[in-house]
Amino acid sequence: MPTRSKPTAAPNAATGPHPFAHLAAWREQAELTQEQVANRMGVSGVTIHRWEAGKAPVTVPNFIELAQLYGATDPAQLMFPPAARETAAALRRAHRVLSSLPAKQATNWLTSGEDLAEAFGSSAGDTSREK
Known part of the structure; x- marks a missing residue:
């Protein structure tokens, strides 16, 4: 069946x-x-x-x-x-990168991204960041 x-x-x-x-x-x-x-x-x-x-x-x-x-x-x-199709594609790319990294490197990669977003005036670098 x-x-x-x-x-x-x-x-x-x-x-x-x-x-x-x-x-x-x-x-x-x-x-x-x-x-x-x-x-x-x-x-x-x-x-x-x-x-x-x-x-x-x-x-x-x-x-x-x-x-x-x-x-x-x-x-x-x-x-x-x-209109968010690019966002979905970017999230998939970010997930592939994060999945390939050890935890500490993934955290460093995310922190770098937050720092870049902050430097360019995005709200992505907010206070929810882990230190």
Whole structure:
């Protein structure tokens, strides 16, 4: 019997915006209507509306297909507004760097980054820094 992908967790109003709050913005940036997306994916327009509204969970395969339709290079980008696509890419790069370093070097790397951000007037170098 084939296994089915489990849908993502249903949204919880107590936790703030649902995890798919930016799907409509991505769709609009791709200049697609809900019906066009539905037709390409073989689902109903109501399904697309329910995903975008956080009223129905999106399976992992459907989430990956949405990312492809919307031109995202990584499905995780759909969790951010389309304008933040560079931020998502930068976070992935930073994670790769941090994952490759021993703890002390990772801390030094982060401190250097905070110092640079502070020097350029960013709020990234805030008081939450570990010493």
